[in-house]
Amino acid sequence: MNPFEYAPALESTSIVTIADRYKLFINGKFVAPRSGKYFPTINPATGKKLSEIAEANSADVDLAVKAAREAYVKVWSKLSAAERGKYLFRIARILQERAREFAVLETLDNGKPIRESRDTDIPLVAAHFFYHAGWADKLKYAGLGDAPKPHGVVGQIIPWNFPMLMLAWKVAPALATGNTVVLKPAETTSLTALLFAEVCQQAGLPNGVVNIVTGAGATGAALVNHPGIDKIAFTGSTDVGKLIATSIAGTKKNATLELGGKAANIIYDDAAIDEAVEGIVNGIFFNQGHVCCAGSRLLVQENVQDEVLAKLKVRMSHIRLGNPLDKNTDIGAINSAAQLAKIKELSAAGEAEGAERWSPPCDLPPAGFWFAPTIFTGVSQTHRIAREEIFGPVLSVLTFRTPQEAIEKANNTPYGLSAGIWSEKGSKILWTASKLRAGVIWANTFNKFDPASPFGGYKESGWGREGGRYGLTAYLKVGK
Numbered sequence: 001m002n003p004f005e006y007a008p009a010l011e012s013t014s015i016v017t018i019a020d021r022y023k024l025f026i027n028g029k030f031v032a033p034r035s036g037k038y039f040p041t042i043n044p045a046t047g048k049k050l051s052e053i054a055e056a057n058s059a060d061v062d063l064a065v066k067a068a069r070e071a072y073v074k075v076w077s078k079l080s081a082a083e084r085g086k087y088l089f090r091i092a093r094i095l096q097e098r099a100r101e102f103a104v105l106e107t108l109d110n111g112k113p114i115r116e117s118r119d120t121d122i123p124l125v126a127a128h129f130f131y132h133a134g135w136a137d138k139l140k141y142a143g144l145g146d147a148p149k150p151h152g153v154v155g156q157i158i159p160w161n162f163p164m165l166m167l168a169w170k171v172a173p174a175l176a177t178g179n180t181v182v183l184k185p186a187e188t189t190s191l192t193a194l195l196f197a198e199v200c201q202q203a204g205l206p207n208g209v210v211n212i213v214t215g216a217g218a219t220g221a222a223l224v225n226h227p228g229i230d231k232i233a234f235t236g237s238t239d240v241g242k243l244i245a246t247s248i249a250g251t252k253k254n255a256t257l258e259l260g261g262k263a264a265n266i267i268y269d270d271a272a273i274d275e276a277v278e279g280i281v282n283g284i285f286f287n288q289g290h291v292c293c294a295g296s297r298l299l300v301q302e303n304v305q306d307e308v309l310a311k312l313k314v315r316m317s318h319i320r321l322g323n324p325l326d327k328n329t330d331i332g333a334i335n336s337a338a339q340l341a342k343i344k345e346l347s348a349a350g351e352a353e354g355a356e357r358w359s360p361p362c363d364l365p366p367a368g369f370w371f372a373p374t375i376f377t378g379v380s381q382t383h384r385i386a387r388e389e390i391f392g393p394v395l396s397v398l399t400f401r402t403p404q405e406a407i408e409k410a411n412n413t414p415y416g417l418s419a420g421i422w423s424e425k426g427s428k429i430l431w432t433a434s435k436l437r438a439g440v441i442w443a444n445t446f447n448k449f450d451p452a453s454p455f456g457g458y459k460e461s462g463w464g465r466e467g468g469r470y471g472l473t474a475y476l477k478v479g480k
């Protein structure tokens, strides 16, 4: 036994109370689903069932949309903007007060390390509500017209990788701009959204302003296709994004889509290599790599490849994988059996297509879903692992000789969500950034988020932006 081994530092779960069963949140109340159906949600770190979640069918979705419409017409659209803002401030403060409860519940249901849910996800959730609370009564100064109007009832569908954070990205701007909401969380991670429903009650938010319908793809499709929805906001896979775009074509529904990515993280030979290695690790191993803007394609200048890879392997050998509730854990559980199967399948394809696979020695826990941090070297542009979103802790390493080659390779993807540039020269960073087709570009850092900064993609990474002044436009009838 290594005498310097970390002792376990488990976060207590006593702060959360998980019910045996969860109903739908419609018109300010928890109501049993018309469908009569429930499905299990599990802790992916143990494989054990945490609770049962209601599966909303189209009748349930209809009730939720009608509640949102009534709340919009009778209450929410009649409130002054300053009053609306007060509710958002109240929600933000309650989220801060209950932050530890949310962090522990998120970690239990999602599998992400408590270090991340506690220090990244939930603080950013509160920040998004505070930021948008401030906008509520200042919209006429946003440069979007004298009195920009909301769409009305917004349908929102979110993924499982950042369950509460994606809820905040969706709900906070929608309410601040005066819309009401029907939100569908992802089927593997509904619990924090249902706890958020309690926060809405606690804040005294008028009934029907936020409605939460749980369920899988069919529930999402019922929401997308409901004629009472004025706008759809979706974050998830590009495949489902395309489906949604197809099904709302020819309707008056507005849409914002935040889809997949295959970001290039470019390391020039003049970069501070130790810092870049930290950025590479943060870029691909944060949240088990379940990140749409993950730096999943490393582009290293050829003359520093050996140094970067040697240091990266040493650094990866110190990553701790295991119980997400342990405060020392860096990599938690893969969110679902289906996602683990996808990561395994793409990694096997990487080997079959001739790339070289490497992982540090790493004991995987016996139960639950786990995948060791992995890098592939000798990857070429045509390999599936260089083109497809793996959405796991798997890095594909490619090399380049000239800045022009780096840009061509970086842009050679159907996606365009994010990118990273590492160099000591500001002029080189700006020149590179101006040529990259990516919505968010980090320089000498990676995976930094702020509610004031817009986020979104080019090409198949989606439509529209979320966050910042620009993100408000998605929830307002701008220029109409």
Ligand code: NAI
Pocket: 157, 158, 159, 160, 161, 184, 185, 186, 187, 215, 216, 217, 218, 219, 220, 221, 224, 235, 236, 237, 238, 240, 241, 243, 244, 258, 259, 260, 261, 291, 292, 339, 342, 389, 390, 391
């Ligand atoms: P998904 O796109 O199926 O799920 C995202 C959300 O859409 C969930 O709430 C789901 O219930 C809902 N949904 C599914 N089918 C729908 C439909 N026909 N109409 C309306 N809503 C629908 O993503 P999934 O299957 O969980 O993950 C598959 C892959 O997608 C991942 O391996 C990853 O590559 C990518 N992904 C990307 C995300 C991102 O943030 N860009 C987030 C989640 C997944």
Ligand code: MG
Pocket: 041, 042, 043, 044, 108, 109, 110, 188, 189, 190
């Ligand atoms: Mg779960």
